[in-house]
Amino acid sequence: MTINQQPTATTGTPTPTQLTGPQRHAFWGSFGGWAMDGFSWTIPGLVLAPALTALLPASNIPVTPDNIGWHGQVSAAVFLLGWGCAFIWGPIADRFGRKPAMMASILMYGVFTALAGTATHLWEWNTFRFLAAVGVGGEWAMAGTLLSEVIPERVRARFGGLMHSAAYVGVLAISVIYLLAGPELGWRGMFFVGGLPALAVFLIRRTTPEPERWQEETSGRQERSFWQPVVEVLSPPYRARTVGNLLLLVVCVIGLWAGSTYVPTAVTALSQEAGYSHAATVRLASLSSMTVAAFTILGCFAVPRLAARMGRRGALASLFALMIVGIVGSYGWAYPHHSIALLFTFLPVLGLGGASFAVFTIWLPEQYPTRMRATAFAFTTTFSRWVAAGGTFLIGYGIHATGSLTLPLTLTAVVFVIGMLLVRLAPETRGTALPS
DSSP states (O other): OOTTSOOOTTTOOOOTTOOOHHHHHHHHHHHHHHHHHHHHHHHHHHHHHHHHHHHTGGGTOOOOHHHHHHHHHHHHHHHHHHHHHGGGHHHHHHHHOHHHHHHHHHHHHHHHHHHHTTOOSHHHHHHHHHHHHHHHHHHHHHHHHHHHHHSOGGGHHHHHHHHHHHHHHHHHHHHHHHHHHHHHHHHHHHHHHHHHHHHHHHHHGGGOOOOHHHHHOOTTTTTSOTTHHHHHHTSTTTHHHHHHHHHHHHHHHHHIIIIITTHHHHHHHHHHHTTOOHHHHHHHHHHHHHHHHHHHHHHHHHHHHHHHHHHHHHHHHHHHHHHHHHHIIIIIIITTTTOHHHHHHHHHHHHHHTTHHHHHHHHGGGGSOGGGHHHHHHHHHHHHHHHHHHHHHHHHHHHHHHSSSHHHHHTTHHHHHHHHHHGGGSOOOTTOOOOO
């Protein structure tokens, strides 16, 4: 039975939400890979302070809160630059298939995440993080493209939202590990743990099918230039929507790094000021990350219904509004008042707003045909990281200059105000089928 065929009478007629065996393999393979991405990208935020405390002296840099904040932001920007280079997976997937591109990306981020735990110097750590990011950046685009082409149209949006929640399931899982065994594992052990599940999922991916849409789209694939999909994505009639998607994703990325990624760092700083023990500080940092992740998962579950009711644009604008409330409440109010309890009050809002990325898992595939879908997905979701990297340097400079997280991170709420004004740059695709 092929993916698009209905089951025979012996297997029964599928319900509106039932998938065939190959479709289930595709979903769980995509879910697992994206979960391991969340697993990997969360580790640096959890162990940033101890990792830099160990690595800064080797670079003759004093270990101070300002230096940890600055070099932490530099490391985040390096990671974003690596993620930007992951656009290459798009043309690879459009030429050679979604499945081999996914398998290569997952192997890459698994190996280099683990190697980051062996670093003895800042340049080694940032190099491994850069290379891991090249793999991480390809995973979302590959998984989102494959799933949209394999899952039946009637439930495509629903399973897109479920799949995107996987990243935050990974965040939740690594936070639980850090909560239970962080002090014992140390920052190096956390990176080792972060690499192993990715390699396991690489083996599971062998059962994931290649979408029939891609297999049937053979018109001149080998005759076309490898870079032809990139040219088409940046040419009329697709250029305007590509630029619009790119700008909207820049807003999301700046919010991710400024908002949720710095939550453990903020909680760690407040815990240390309050005189908590190292073990208690680690556990509070883990709980903060878990709280954000848990509510982002709930947000991802809600995104398909929200997008169906309000449209793709309306859903994204609503989640941007939640990010404004969460950022201002967390960093503009709770943090300067040195209140851990108040900070935890706003973390659910920050988490729900972070589900904005799930809108793109549904929305991007609806805007481009099969021959360029992976390239468009990869281009917008990775190059947005390059643009956002400049923003992270500004945030890092602000933290260094002010000696606090408060003002630089609170000001990122302005980015979401701008984002709410930019949502019309991308077309509304509610009610349309995936283009051929």
